Amino acid sequence: MWKKIALVSLGVWLLTLGFSAYFFIKGAGKTGDDGRLAVTLAREERNLVLAEMRQLLAGVQTILEAITNNDMKVVERTASSLGMKAAADVNPALMAKLPLDFKSTGMSVHGRFDELSLKVHGGMGKDEVLKEVSDIMLTCVGCHQAYRLDEADE
Numbered sequence: 001m002w003k004k005i006a007l008v009s010l011g012v013w014l015l016t017l018g019f020s021a022y023f024f025i026k027g028a029g030k031t032g033d034d035g036r037l038a039v040t041l042a043r044e045e046r047n048l049v050l051a052e053m054r055q056l057l058a059g060v061q062t063i064l065e066a067i068t069n070n071d072m073k074v075v076e077r078t079a080s081s082l083g084m085k086a087a088a089d090v091n092p093a094l095m096a097k098l099p100l101d102f103k104s105t106g107m108s109v110h111g112r113f114d115e116l117s118l119k120v121h122g123g124m125g126k127d128e129v130l131k132e133v134s135d136i137m138l139t140c141v142g143c144h145q146a147y148r149l150d151e152a153d154e
């Protein structure tokens with residue numbers, strides 16, 4: 001009898017765990033009135049993600065300016081600053097709300113800036129760096145077309 005109850009509660013517990021893991025990985029989202037997938041975040045979470053976005057924009061501008069100044073050291077350093085270390089603090093509550101595709105696309109952008117930094121370190125030429133930046137920015141454009149961030153009503 002007790003063994004049965006223990007087994008059933010273990011089953012329920014595992015099921016709950018499975019569901020939370022599923023939602024944690026998958027995240028959530030609904031289609032907004034402009035056709036983009038709206039991801040609803042708490043005010044501070046949205047501010048955190050948008051601050052990271054502004055850092056990306058400022059970094060891209062610094063890289064373009066440094067290329068025109070032939071300052072590849074600055075290009076290398078700035079690209080590295082936009083790498084994995086710039087990913088928003090991995091807060092489990094925030095991660096659970098972001099759709100899986102959003103997280104993987106975001107991470108791939110950070111990963112590509114790390115790669116770019118290494119390539120510049122290895123002597124990549126200006127033209128190729130420009131091409132690479134333009135290519136990375138296609139991902140910025142694609143994600144902005146697919147998603148928007150809404151603020152949850154308090």
Ligand code: HEC
Nearest residue numbers: 050053054056057102105106109139140143144147148149
């Ligand atoms: C994984 C998806 C994703 C990627 C990749 C991404 N963004 Fe964003 N970004 C967003 C979303 C969503 C918003 C909010 C848009 C809205 O709510 O209308 C946003 C907002 C912004 C904003 C506005 C910030 C503010 O203060 O309102 C800037 C600037 C920005 N992104 C720059 C960039 C740049 C530059 C890149 C590429 C280097 C980039 N983003 C890559 C999803 C992304």
